[in-house]
Amino acid sequence: MQVLKRLFFLLTPYWNVLLISMVLLIARAAAELVPPLFQKAVVDEVLTSRNLTYIGVLIACLVGTYALQQLISIGDNYIRHALGEKFIFDLRVRLYAYLQRMSLSFFERTSTGELMSRVTNDLSALERFVTHGSALTAVDLLRLLGGTVVLFVLEPRLAAIVMIPVPILALAFRHYNTKIRPVYRRVRARLGDINAKLQDNLSGIRVIQAFARENLEQERFAAESENYYRARVKGIRYWSTFFPAIRFLGSMATVVVLGAGAIMVMRGQMSLGTLVAFLAYITSFYEPINRLTEVDNVFQEAIAAGERIFELLDHTTEVKDAPDAAGLPAIKGKMAFEHVYFRYESGDQVLCDITFQIAPGEVVALVGPSGAGKTSIANLICRFYDPIQGKVTIDDYDLRHVKLASVRSQVAVVLQDSFLFNNTVAQNLLYGKPDATDDELAAAARAANAHEFIIELPAGYDTEIGERGVKLSGGQKQRVALARAILANPRILILDEATSSVDAEAEYLIQQALNKVLKGRSALVIAHRLSTIRNADKIIVLDQGRIVEMGNHQDLMQRGGLYRQLYTRQMELAPVSV
Numbered sequence: 237m238q239v240l241k242r243l244f245f246l247l248t249p250y251w252n253v254l255l256i257s258m259v260l261l262i263a264r265a266a267a268e269l270v271p272p273l274f275q276k277a278v279v280d281e282v283l284t285s286r287n288l289t290y291i292g293v294l295i296a297c298l299v300g301t302y303a304l305q306q307l308i309s310i311g312d313n314y315i316r317h318a319l320g321e322k323f324i325f326d327l328r329v330r331l332y333a334y335l336q337r338m339s340l341s342f343f344e345r346t347s348t349g350e351l352m353s354r355v356t357n358d359l360s361a362l363e364r365f366v367t368h369g370s371a372l373t374a375v376d377l378l379r380l381l382g383g384t385v386v387l388f389v390l391e392p393r394l395a396a397i398v399m400i401p402v403p404i405l406a407l408a409f410r411h412y413n414t415k416i417r418p419v420y421r422r423v424r425a426r427l428g429d430i431n432a433k434l435q436d437n438l439s440g441i442r443v444i445q446a447f448a449r450e451n452l453e454q455e456r457f458a459a460e461s462e463n464y465y466r467a468r469v470k471g472i473r474y475w476s477t478f479f480p481a482i483r484f485l486g487s488m489a490t491v492v493v494l495g496a497g498a499i500m501v502m503r504g505q506m507s508l509g510t511l512v513a514f515l516a517y518i519t520s521f522y523e524p525i526n527r528l529t530e531v532d533n534v535f536q537e538a539i540a541a542g543e544r545i546f547e548l549l550d551h552t553t554e555v556k557d558a559p560d561a562a563g564l565p566a567i568k569g570k571m572a573f574e575h576v577y578f579r580y581e582s583g584d585q586v587l588c589d590i591t592f593q594i595a596p597g598e599v600v601a602l603v604g605p606s607g608a609g610k611t612s613i614a615n616l617i618c619r620f621y622d623p624i625q626g627k628v629t630i631d632d633y634d635l636r637h638v639k640l641a642s643v644r645s646q647v648a649v650v651l652q653d654s655f656l657f658n659n660t661v662a663q664n665l666l667y668g669k670p671d672a673t674d675d676e677l678a679a680a681a682r683a684a685n686a687h688e689f690i691i692e693l694p695a696g697y698d699t700e701i702g703e704r705g706v707k708l709s710g711g712q713k714q715r716v717a718l719a720r721a722i723l724a725n726p727r728i729l730i731l732d733e734a735t736s737s738v739d740a741e742a743e744y745l746i747q748q749a750l751n752k753v754l755k756g757r758s759a760l761v762i763a764h765r766l767s768t769i770r771n772a773d774k775i776i777v778l779d780q781g782r783i784v785e786m787g788n789h790q791d792l793m794q795r796g797g798l799y800r801q802l803y804t805r806q807m808e809l810a811p812v813s814v
Contacts, residue, residue: 239542240535243365246327253319260312261375267305269382272516274298280509320367324359331355331548339555340620341581349432354548357427358541365538373531376524383521390514391506394493398518401485405525412478413532419471420540426464428544433460475533479526486522493518555622557639564642567631569596569727569758571617576626578612586612588781590626594774599759601769603799604778610762613778614730617760619643630728648726652733652764654717656705661690662697664705664716668723676723684719685748686712729757733764766803775799 247254274294282291332355387395437444437453444453497511571594578587587609594600602610615621616628619635627634635643648668656664665677672680677697681687689712693699705713721729747768763769770789777785777792777799785797792799 239539239546242546243362243538243542247323247366249326250319250323253315253322257312257315257319258375260308260315262378264305264308264312265375265379265382267301267308268379269386269517269520270301271298272513272520274301275516276507276509276513278509279512280507316367320363323366324363327362327545328355328359331359331545334549337553337556338551339553340615341554342551345581347432347436349430349435350428351548352435353424353428353431354544357431358424358544361424361537361541362545364534365542373535376527376531379520380524383517383524386517387514387521390510390517391497391500394497394500394514397492397496398489398521401489402525405482405485408478408482409532412474413536416471416474416533416536417539419467419474420536421543422467423464423471424537424540424544426460426467430457430460430464433457483522483526486518486526489522490515490518555619555640558637561637561639564630564633564638564646567646567727569598570594570629570631571728571758571760572629572632573613573616574627574629576616576623576628578609578616578621578623580612580621586781587616587623590781590783592776592783592786594758594760596758597756598773599754599761599771600774600776601761601763601772602776602778603763603766603769603802604784605802607780608778609781610778611732614649614732614760614762617728617730618647618649645724646726647728647730648721648724649730649732650714650717650721654713656701656708656713656716658700658703660695660698660700661693661716664701665697665720665723668720669725672723680719680723681716683722684715686715686719689715727757729754729759730762731759732762766799766806777802 274297278291278294282294335351335355384395384399387398433456437457444450494515497506497514500506501508501511573590573592576587576590577585578590579585590609590613592600602613604610612621616623616635617630619628619640622636627636629635630643630646657667662677665680666672668680669676674697678687681690690697690699699707701707701716705716708716761769761772769775773788775785775787775789775792776783777797779798785792785795785799787795793803
């Protein structure tokens with residue numbers, strides 16, 4: 237019930253539209269109670285009395301009532317469904333905005349397909365709740381109440397017979413809810429698993445095909461689909477049995493009333509018109525009950541979907557602006573780590589007592605074996621994570637006390653596998669500066685040694701590059717990513733192994749671009765190929781989360797420590813790798 241309360245609370249901003257819908261639904265319910273009264277009059281005043289005086293008026297009234305019902309239905313259907321679409325639109329945008337603010341750790345432990353399922357499939361279940369659940373439940377309760385009153389006014393004895401199945405229906409309804417609710421939870425979860433598997437496989441289709449694992453992945457996807465199928469079939473088994481049983485009970489009550497009513501008419505205890513009207517009102521009595529049981533199906537799906545939606549909305553992000561956070565002013569580029577300790581979630585410690593400083597305009601390289609903590613340092617500067625101890629500062633501002641957006645707007649990152657959107661080259665570049673002119677785009681591309689290959693593309697800067705830039709080579713993607721970072725004009729530039737996955741020619745072009753770009757900027761370069769960072773102002777050598785050496789290339793080579801070992805090993809292997 238707590239989930240339902242929260243769902244109804246989400247509807248409060250739309251109270252004015254809901255009020256109009258409720259008025260229309262009440263009018264519709266009232267209009268549906270009127271026709272049996274005219275039918276009664278036709279039987280008693282026209283057929284039984286053989287008096288045609290009022291037949292025209294009664295028929296006209298019936299036609300007018302039915303026409304009014306349909307006019308009300310037109311307005312009601314439009315308003316309810318438009319409200320449902322608006323509600324889902326607002327909630328989807330709100331949910332997406334909320335996901336955008338989540339920390340990276342949240343996305344590392346939650347699959348993309350699962351999140352997609354919640355933003356699409358679960359929200360669709362809530363749309364059915366708004367359009368067919370909340371409003372119709374209210375009007376059906378009103379119809380049920382109105383029908384009960386009219387039945388007792390027409391004939392109390394027959395009305396008492398009609399009421400006999402109601403307690404049985406209530407108990408059956410309660411039992412059904414306890415059975416179906418966990419089933420729908422499993423259905424939503426299994427659908428999320430399917431989406432997660434589908435997203436994972438489509439993203440990794442090259443690997444699947446390269447290793448000829450299509451059949452294996454097909455079997456795995458079929459297994460996930462079967463789990464969803466079995467959960468759905470279990471739900472179908474419950475409601476396909478329950479709803480006919482409910483209707484059967486209502487039909488039996490109608491049969492008993494018909495028999496008892498016929499006897500009462502023959503004995504003169506009730507008019508034929510009253511019996512006809514009574515039978516019509518039984519339909520008005522049981523139809524809302526039947527629909528309420530079916531609407532409950534919508535409610536149970538909405539509860540299961542709502543639980544998954546609220547699970548997201550209730551999640552608190554680990555990295556967020558402090559209440560007293562201030563904007564970081566234009567920076568000079570000084571960076572410092574002061575006795576920083578860090579680990580991911582509940583894993584092993586990644587950084588231990590890291591202390592160093594980068595002066596404005598200084599180029600500092602991080603080197604070390606895989607898993608030494610290099611990328612973790614870059615993540616802390618961007619404040620994708622917070623240290624568990626110590627502090628990270630930019631221009632002496634503790635990053636915990638400044639607004640996230642003001643930090644990230646002045647820091648640009650170029651990754652080893654930079655993400656490019658399924659859009660044009662120009663649109664990808666504009667991520668760095670949305671209001672950039674064509675001349676600025678071209679200047680940034682030239683600085684990254686990318687302009688020449690871009691203008692040779694089929695549509696130049698307007699060329700669609702495919703998902704993740706699949707239509708470009710590795711070196712071209714890196715240069716576009718670098719141009720995007722240049723266009724943002726950051727004071728701090730972080731290069732996370734930006735040249736390690738490209739060939740020698742592409743590396744040379746990127747390196748030439750970097751030599752121009754890094755002038756006057758503070759830069760943190762995470763290097764895989766140590767030959768590319770020999771000219772760095774400072775090299776920090778990491779091993780098992782600790783700083784083991786620090787100095788320039790010549791100093792570190794003379795010391796004969798870990799850096800020299802790594803550098804010498806790469807130089808020895810270089811001819812082999814060629």
